[in-house]
Amino acid sequence: MIFSLIFLTVCTLMQLYISWRIHTTLHLWQNNHQHWLWWSSGALWGLFALCWLLHSQVFILHHWSEWFWSQWLGMLFLLFMPLLLVDLATLFGLVLRRVQRLMLTAALLVSLVLCVIATIQGTRAPVITRYDVTVTTLPEHLDGLTLVAASDLHLGPILDTHWLEQRLQQVRGLSPDIVVLVGDIFETNGDEAGEFIDRFKTLQVPLGVWGVSGNHEYYGRNKLPLFEKAGIQRLQNNWQQIVPGLIIAGVDDLTVAHRRGQLDNFVESALNGRPHGATILLSHTPWQINQAVANNADIIISGHTHNGQIWPFNYLVERQYPYIQGHYPLGSSHLFVGRGTGTWGPRMRLWQPAEILHIVLHAAKNETVADTESTPR
Template identity: 35%
Template sequence: MARRIPGISLSTLLVSGYLSLGLYVFLRGWPIIPPYPVLRVAYLALALVSVFGYPAARRWQERRPSVAADWAVLFSSLWIPSVLYLFLGVSLWDLLRLLPAFARWEESLLPRGAWALVLVGLVCLVLLKGIANARRLEIRRLDLLCESPPAPFPGPPRITIAVASDLHIAGPLWAGTLARVSRAIRATEPDLVLLPGDLVDAPAEALERMGVGALFRALRAPLGVFACLGNHEYYCGADGAAAFLEKNGISVLRDRCVEVGGFLRIAGREDRVKAVLGDGRPRLPLRRILEKSDPRLPLLLLDHRPSALGEAIDCGASLLVCGHTHEGQFWPINHIVSRLFPLAYGYERRGKTHIVVTRGAGTWGPPVRVGHCSEIVRITLRFPSGEAEG
């Protein structure tokens, strides 16, 4: 299970941390501003817009979707990684100033506020590199062996699976991301596409007006395209999001298991936020979801968060695919995220279960990744009956 801090929600921690970092950066910048009323008022206004601009722009985007609202969301979202790296830079500088020799060097050689300008320039370079990382889609390849099909196995000796999560499509400007992902998935020539949640980040009616449905319909594979819901689908309306995806050719599995091709079971789980933002009931236990399916067929499982690994292993899943973590999205957040989940990113085999957690093909909030790129996972899943042929 994911590690939790009793009595404190993760959302509360994130918001509190975000506001605290912004306050610290603002207070450290205040002494640098020349004591002219116009400049100080402008600095205060900039601080307020920076901190509260993103939630205000998201509200605008949800209520009145438009390209202008999308641009407002994109630009205001850049403050989220900016405040992190400004805080780290200011904190490092303050620690260095505790050294007497460094403090004397700063006073004698650097003009007033020069260090702050240098820091802002460095943060801008980090953001530019982060934007380039987010736009770059890596294809991570895995070759896995499924150990428990029936004998004789009625399916092919191997199948190719494309896995992409966390697209967070929120407006027309995100269409480029979806188009790139769609092209990259088609280039892997998959037999099956699995999308483990957080695909959309806007209400269904807004998505309809944006016209992004055609890009989802371009995701095709011989065995089908299957998805589960993530927490962000619940934020913007889970039923509407599921209906929108189904309408555009994606089979959404909500605590449901289906048989595919006569040789596979594919199950998708509801996100655990269903109990809070959905109908108030917890998601079904995995054994309940599987009770009417053929236990002899290999099971591929989609679960947005990589927190219920033990349940998947106990139920004999051959493959579990997850997303949600973004691998932190910004260094050094990845080190924090790695402490919150039993597997925050990558591949592990536990018993007969192959577990794949992808960092995602898109980004939440700012279109920025620091320390890594976006990714799609291409899995070749082999079955023992085909080993002699391969």
């Protein structure tokens, strides 16, 4: 409830500022009052607030309601930033007064263009980012092992079963030996969850589908039971030996543990006592990386950050998550932080394309191949 109050307060202030700036800009150009703007703005805000407050409820217009509040949230940010930058540059009209109205008009046009670009990029299929890495502890008979990782699917009213089926087809096209899902898989556990479960059950992988919880699995009703129902083997601060010489470990979401004041040495505990072999560690939030490296995790896979999802949020996110996206060689360990396969909130991405990780493991006798990135065919 406190979060909703803060969230709506911030969004209200942003919308008031945007409406005021649009009103003054139009007034400067047309020299009359634009009362319709305030009525329209008030109606949009009321609809946005109502949809947000109902977003955890299921009703006949649930899918439309979720889409509306999330898209409007993205548009608020993209409208707010360029206008604010102009006001900061002109000290709210104290300097550059003669060109201020032209700059504000240009900012409005730029904002609208960015909204269109972000929506187009947010609805594109995720790119497939391939990495070939050498793992010194990988047995020779596992050379060429193919791992596919997806994170932050946020399956629910917006990213529906049709979208999930398209992603599963992308995964199948890579012929993986093992698939890992790195948290924030389910955004809902309502009636539509059964359809997601049925889709996941069609994914057949030689060494299984493995996953860990993300913070969104704990929001609203507990979504953790959906993992087992969907055939996803959930790792909960423990490890499993998939085959001799290959271990997979995973931790519950560190963000949730931190907010509850229960953050401990989860990573160290999850890796403790495992047999010798190549170790894959799954952690939704890219924290406790030093512990993972100190405990000789060979491959560490995280998500959560979305790399900000909408530029320039990535600069803010990076302050809390130094490992924000991409491949980080850390001694003999390799950390991969995915940008997320889906989106949270607005179906928008700006210069931060969604992705699926395609990681090929090579035994030490083989040379590491350069990282490459490609779009799905």
